[in-house]
Amino acid sequence: MSPSAPEDDALISTFGRLVEVASRLTRSVGARLEAEHDLPLAWLEVLLRLTRSPDGRLTMAALADQISLTSGGGTRLVSRMVDAGLVERVPCPTDRRVVYASVTERGRERVAQAWSGHAAALREVFAPLGAAGLDAFDDLLDRLRTTTPGTASRP
Amino acid sequence: MSPSAPEDDALISTFGRLVEVASRLTRSVGARLEAEHDLPLAWLEVLLRLTRSPDGRLTMAALADQISLTSGGGTRLVSRMVDAGLVERVPCPTDRRVVYASVTERGRERVAQAWSGHAAALREVFAPLGAAGLDAFDDLLDRLRTTTPGTASRP
DNA sequence: CCAAGATGCTTGACGGATCAACTACTGAGG
DNA sequence: CCTCAGTAGTTGATCCGTCAAGCATCTTGG
Numbered sequence: 001m002s003p004s005a006p007e008d009d010a011l012i013s014t015f016g017r018l019v020e021v022a023s024r025l026t027r028s029v030g031a032r033l034e035a036e037h038d039l040p041l042a043w044l045e046v047l048l049r050l051t052r053s054p055d056g057r058l059t060m061a062a063l064a065d066q067i068s069l070t071s072g073g074g075t076r077l078v079s080r081m082v083d084a085g086l087v088e089r090v091p092c093p094t095d096r097r098v099v100y101a102s103v104t105e106r107g108r109e110r111v112a113q114a115w116s117g118h119a120a121a122l123r124e125v126f127a128p129l130g131a132a133g134l135d136a137f138d139d140l141l142d143r144l145r146t147t148t149p150g151t152a153s154r155p
Numbered sequence: 156m157s158p159s160a161p162e163d164d165a166l167i168s169t170f171g172r173l174v175e176v177a178s179r180l181t182r183s184v185g186a187r188l189e190a191e192h193d194l195p196l197a198w199l200e201v202l203l204r205l206t207r208s209p210d211g212r213l214t215m216a217a218l219a220d221q222i223s224l225t226s227g228g229g230t231r232l233v234s235r236m237v238d239a240g241l242v243e244r245v246p247c248p249t250d251r252r253v254v255y256a257s258v259t260e261r262g263r264e265r266v267a268q269a270w271s272g273h274a275a276a277l278r279e280v281f282a283p284l285g286a287a288g289l290d291a292f293d294d295l296l297d298r299l300r301t302t303t304p305g306t307a308s309r310p
Numbered sequence: 311c312c313a314a315g316a317t318g319c320t321t322g323a324c325g326g327a328t329c330a331a332c333t334a335c336t337g338a339g340g
Numbered sequence: 341c342c343t344c345a346g347t348a349g350t351t352g353a354t355c356c357g358t359c360a361a362g363c364a365t366c367t368t369g370g
Contacts, residue, residue, distance in 0.1 A: 008274035012203065014289065015184070015277050017296045019200075022177030023223035025299065029170070042326095045174075048167065060349060068178035073327050075350055080326090097335045097348040119163035122170050128298045134169065137295045141172045143283045144180065197356095215319060228357045230320055235356095252318040252365045317366075328355075336347075 025125055032121050037114040042067070043081060044118065047111045050087070050103040057090060057102035086110060180280055187276045192269040197222070198236055199273065202266045205242070205258040212245060212257035241265060 030041035049066050050056050058066070064074030078101045081087040086107035092098040103111075126134055185196035204221050205211050213221070219229030233256045236242040241262035247253040258266075281289055 008271075008278070010293070011274060011277045011281060011289075014281070014293045014296065015180070016200065016203070017293065017300060018177055019181060020221075020223055021296050021299045022173055025170070026174060027223070045171065048171070061347085066175075068175055068182070070328060071349065072329075072351075076326075079350095095336070095348085099349065116163075119166060122166045123163070126166060126169070126299070129295060133295055133298070134166075136291060138165070138169045138172065140284060140288055140292045140295070141169065141176050143288070144176045144281070145172060216317090225358060226319065227321080227359075231357075234320095250318085250366070254319065311370100313368100313370090315366105315368085318364085319362105320364105321360100321362080323359090323361105325358080326356095329353090330351100331353105332349105332351080334348085334350100336345105338343105338345090340341105340343090 029118070029121050029125060033114060033118055036117050037110070039110060039114050042077060043084075043086065044111065044114055046077065046081060046101075047086065047103060047107050050101060051108060051111055055102070056108075057100040059092070059098050059100055061098075063101050081107075184273070184276050184280060188269060188273055191272050192265070194265060194269050197232060198239075198241065199266065199269055201232065201236060201256075202241065202258060202262050205256060206263060206266055210257070211263075212255040214247070214253050214255055216253075218256050236262075 026041060033039055033041055033044060045067055046063065049063060050058055060074050060078070061071060063078070064071050067074070067077075069077065078087055078089070081101075082089060086104055088102045088104050090100040090102045092100060126137075129137055181196060188194055188196050188199060200222055201218065204218060205213055215229050215233070216226060218233070219226050222229070222232075224232065233242050233244070236256075237244060241259060243257045243259050245255040245257045247255060281292075284292055
């Protein structure tokens with residue numbers, strides 16, 4: 001009773017695989033990061049985005065969008081990181097609604113410590129693709145990313 | 156102060172992209188499914204796995220593994236689906252520890268209803284890849300999947 | 311045959327994300 | 341100028357998954 005078309009079936013399998021792979025990879029990489037550097041993957045993800053941004057800061061909305069969280073989720077996540085001293089909240093002088101999340105020095109240190117281990121984990125995880133496969137993969141992901149609708153918090 | 160190697164940096168970007176794409180896609184596809192068929196994506200995922208399995212059933216452990224949940228998460232998810240009448244728990248006669256999750260008739264109906272809409276959503280979402288890209292993508296995902304360590308619940 | 315370890319599933323406590331409501335602020339039109 | 345719609349961020353309630361402990365059952369080696 002597998003409903004109907006065979007090529008739609010393939011589509012569904014691919015999608016399932018995507019979700020599964022993303023889940024397994026984040027789990028595996030995240031566990032290692034947690035074990036070796038006591039740093040949740042989500043935190044590193046935030047720190048990386050911030051350190052790559054001009055002045056090491058991003059508005060809450062931009063950050064939430066980049067890490068695919070709703071604005072509420074973003075607020076809570078950075079709150080925890082503020083408590084841990086890795087991030088600061090900096091009010092925007094020209095628009096008093098906006099708040100910047102800004103990496104602290106301590107935050108930069110943590111990234112520097114965790115960085116090479118994280119890179120090693122990723123090298124391992126992506127090894128089966130080879131260099132060519134990795135490039136292709138990156139390109140395909142980019143195509144999917146840019147066409148997918150919008151922001152997490154937009155109805 | 157972007158730490159060091161440029162090719163590791165690319166790796167980190169690719170990983171970030173993978174997570175982002177998976178998240179956006181599940182969100183978009185899930186929202187549509189929820190809106191059109193009032194069915195959470197995770198439920199459909201379960202129903203699809205079950206209907207594809209012999210006798211429409213899977214042990215709790217096998218199911219949890221397939222949808223990347225811990226065994227505890229699996230238990231709760233099927234409990235909810237049992238309450239909704241889409242799945243039944245069937246004890247295994249030969250090994251009294253194991254419990255099968257088995258699709259009910261009602262479950263099969265829901266899949267049949269949702270299936271074509273879901274397929275349409277996926278066709279849309281994967282459109283930017285084209286047929287060739289989709290094949291390549293599927294192949295790459297498969298390589299990543301088969302080499303990634305193990306089961307969700309295994310330490 | 312039975313003790314000890316493995317395995318399959320469930321459950322209580324908890325963490326973390328979502329949703330929706332709310333506050334504060336900005337900017338455009340009358 | 342003032343109002344009003346739209347935008348940025350926070351927060352209370354809730355949902356869902358994890359972790360770790362626990363129970364039942366199977367299996368194995370002495």
